[in-house]
Amino acid sequence: MARSAAQAQDAYLERSQRNDKIATGVLTLIVGLVMLIVVSMVLFILSQGIETLFKPGFLTEASRANGTQGGVAYQLFDSFYLLILTLAISLPISLGGAVFLVEYAPDGPITSIASTAIETLSSLPSIVVGMFGFLVFSVNFGWKYSILSGAVALTMFNIPILVRVIQQALEDVPASQRDACLAMGLTRWETTVHVLIPVAMPAIVTGVVLSAGRVFGEAAALLFTSGMSSPVRLNFFTLNFASPTCAWNVFRPAESLAVHIYKIYGEGSPEAQTIVWGTAALLMTCVLLFNVAARIVGKALARRMTAE
Amino acid sequence: MSVETSAVETDSTSADFMASVSSSEKQNRVSGFAISDEVVLETKDVNVYYGNHHALHDTSLAFHKDEITALIGPSGCGKSTFLRSLNLMNREIRGCRVDGEIEYRGHNINTPSENLYELRKSIGMVFQQPNPFHMSIYDNITFAPRRHGVRGKDVLDQMVEESLRGAALWDEVKDKLDKSAFALSGGQQQRLCIARTLAVHPDVILFDEPCSALDPISTLAIEDLMRNVVKDRAIVIVTHNMEQASRVSNRTAFFYMGDMVEYGETEQIFQRPNDARLNDYLTGMFS
Numbered sequence A: 001m002a003r004s005a006a007q008a009q010d011a012y013l014e015r016s017q018r019n020d021k022i023a024t025g026v027l028t029l030i031v032g033l034v035m036l037i038v039v040s041m042v043l044f045i046l047s048q049g050i051e052t053l054f055k056p057g058f059l060t061e062a063s064r065a066n067g068t069q070g071g072v073a074y075q076l077f078d079s080f081y082l083l084i085l086t087l088a089i090s091l092p093i094s095l096g097g098a099v100f101l102v103e104y105a106p107d108g109p110i111t112s113i114a115s116t117a118i119e120t121l122s123s124l125p126s127i128v129v130g131m132f133g134f135l136v137f138s139v140n141f142g143w144k145y146s147i148l149s150g151a152v153a154l155t156m157f158n159i160p161i162l163v164r165v166i167q168q169a170l171e172d173v174p175a176s177q178r179d180a181c182l183a184m185g186l187t188r189w190e191t192t193v194h195v196l197i198p199v200a201m202p203a204i205v206t207g208v209v210l211s212a213g214r215v216f217g218e219a220a221a222l223l224f225t226s227g228m229s230s231p232v233r234l235n236f237f238t239l240n241f242a243s244p245t246c247a248w249n250v251f252r253p254a255e256s257l258a259v260h261i262y263k264i265y266g267e268g269s270p271e272a273q274t275i276v277w278g279t280a281a282l283l284m285t286c287v288l289l290f291n292v293a294a295r296i297v298g299k300a301l302a303r304r305m306t307a308e
Numbered sequence B: 001m002s003v004e005t006s007a008v009e010t011d012s013t014s015a016d017f018m019a020s021v022s023s024s025e026k027q028n029r030v031s032g033f034a035i036s037d038e039v040v041l042e043t044k045d046v047n048v049y050y051g052n053h054h055a056l057h058d059t060s061l062a063f064h065k066d067e068i069t070a071l072i073g074p075s076g077c078g079k080s081t082f083l084r085s086l087n088l089m090n091r092e093i094r095g096c097r098v099d100g101e102i103e104y105r106g107h108n109i110n111t112p113s114e115n116l117y118e119l120r121k122s123i124g125m126v127f128q129q130p131n132p133f134h135m136s137i138y139d140n141i142t143f144a145p146r147r148h149g150v151r152g153k154d155v156l157d158q159m160v161e162e163s164l165r166g167a168a169l170w171d172e173v174k175d176k177l178d179k180s181a182f183a184l185s186g187g188q189q190q191r192l193c194i195a196r197t198l199a200v201h202p203d204v205i206l207f208d209e210p211c212s213a214l215d216p217i218s219t220l221a222i223e224d225l226m227r228n229v230v231k232d233r234a235i236v237i238v239t240h241n242m243e244q245a246s247r248v249s250n251r252t253a254f255f256y257m258g259d260m261v262e263y264g265e266t267e268q269i270f271q272r273p274n275d276a277r278l279n280d281y282l283t284g285m286f287s
Helices: A002-053 A073-104 A109-123 A126-140 A147-171 A175-183 A188-216 A257-265 A270-306 B002-009 B015-024 B079-086 B116-122 B137-147 B153-166 B186-198 B216-229 B242-248 B266-271 B276-282
Strands: B039-050 B053-064 B068-072 B096-104 B123-126 B204-208 B234-238 B251-256 B259-265
Touching (some): A002 A270, A073 A188, A175 A188, A188 A270, A257 A270, B079 B204, B116 B123, B137 B186, B216 B234, B259 B276
Parallel strands (some): B204 B234
Antiparallel strands (some): B039 B096
16 A cells, blocks of 8 residues: 555656656756757848948938839938937837836726736737828827927837836835835935836837837838938038938938838849848847847946946 | 832842942843833833734833833744834835824824934834945935034044944944945844934834844843833833843833733843743743
8 A cells, every 4th residue: 555655656756757858848848949049040141231331321221213213321320310219209208107107006997997008009900100200290289290290109119118117126126125215214205216217227128129120120100200201411410400310300201220121122123122122131130139138238337236 | 229129129229239230330131120210111002013914912111211122932923023113114014004103202292293313313224134225334424414404524524433432333344434234244234224223313213123133142242232221211112032132132022913011120021921922932942
């Protein structure tokens, strides 16, 4: 009797260990597959585009013949300009929203409605956001196809991402830090500004830079808002911000790298195709650099926070 | 003076005792006598609720100047909940409600109009985990006072030195005040947290299991420190460690299942407990 129980236990242990081995194998396989997909995609795009990417003038010349010839200098600039404007608008709003939700909002209907609204906003298809942006900003506000319309449209789906990232970063600050401040007679605002946000900063920076990668590669929301063409010539050295050729004019149309790919992909000419792949390689490199930068900056900030 | 009243109350009426007390100006821990009857903080029928959960029932206790009061009891007995009511930290917890009167120097602070920020300067708190700010040692101490409007490098320098000396940390850190507080050991961090609390000159300091994350040597250092800083203020300490309660406190309150079961001088509580549950707890029947 006792012996059979012992045997049963042995069999059970053996089975558990075998299952563990199988699970380890399957999980390793899955991760390997994911890595294979990423690596092969990156290598394929680079192999197709790297030649164009390093072609003299590709990064420094304006495009010609409706994008089928020349470089992508303006598209590159427009992408960064859109990104910076988007962050300039969405970061303060998201920070405020996240601080409210984490530190101030009482449990209740308003808070849960706000959270639901933010989640809904993050799952809206970007093309729908683009259409909305077109109707409201380009048509109703009369901003036409402009960098500002584009940046505001991008803001709409960047806000939920940022709010979530900042919310998470603030929630990850140990409660003991909050307690320490409040127990010293500091207000919630002082606590948030001087203690919580600095501690959360590495995670916030990482999240912001990662979200920047998504904004940078966005096409659908920009098709109807910032338009599908940059001015033929941009002047970076004019202070006449109302001029349609002034690079810094937020009311001029603009074309991001992603939109550029979309626009000229349909062009049949072989030269247009090389530009498409070169642009794709450039876009991908930029996004990869964002990710690397996010890690490096986040880690450096975290190190500064904890040691010194 | 308050010294006289308490000495009269005790069964020792000898003049030597009074003289020794007043000369040392410290409470006589060995006999557990209180030398002060000045109540700094007092609760009257305090009840605490978390939502529908009634976590603490009708607790009335008084905390005296120059005295350390220990709150003991098994986990979940309500002692920390009670402690966190004393500086209204429970107000920061969603769904928590505190009923009853909490009188600080004769004035009920458990009112909606009470200025929490002013109050918490007077009633400081030290937590279970050392929780220094992610700042330099110097800034850890000056941060809150500067937010409260203290200015001037000389003033702040002096405050840092006084607070760190008060927390018996000055000699260890005086050459590295600009270093991060996280470079310190756990025990040093906890003493820094006490120094930070001392810098705002509180009347009452609440300790919420201040040594449970520390090694025995750091624990003894903190206990010494408590006895040194209790002068002119009241200290309340929640502890799981009964030896600690008996070593450090003048009076002890035993909590069990949300009730304050027994309260008395520490010696009596540990030597001659009245309540059967307290006796069981002390003899290790449960913990």
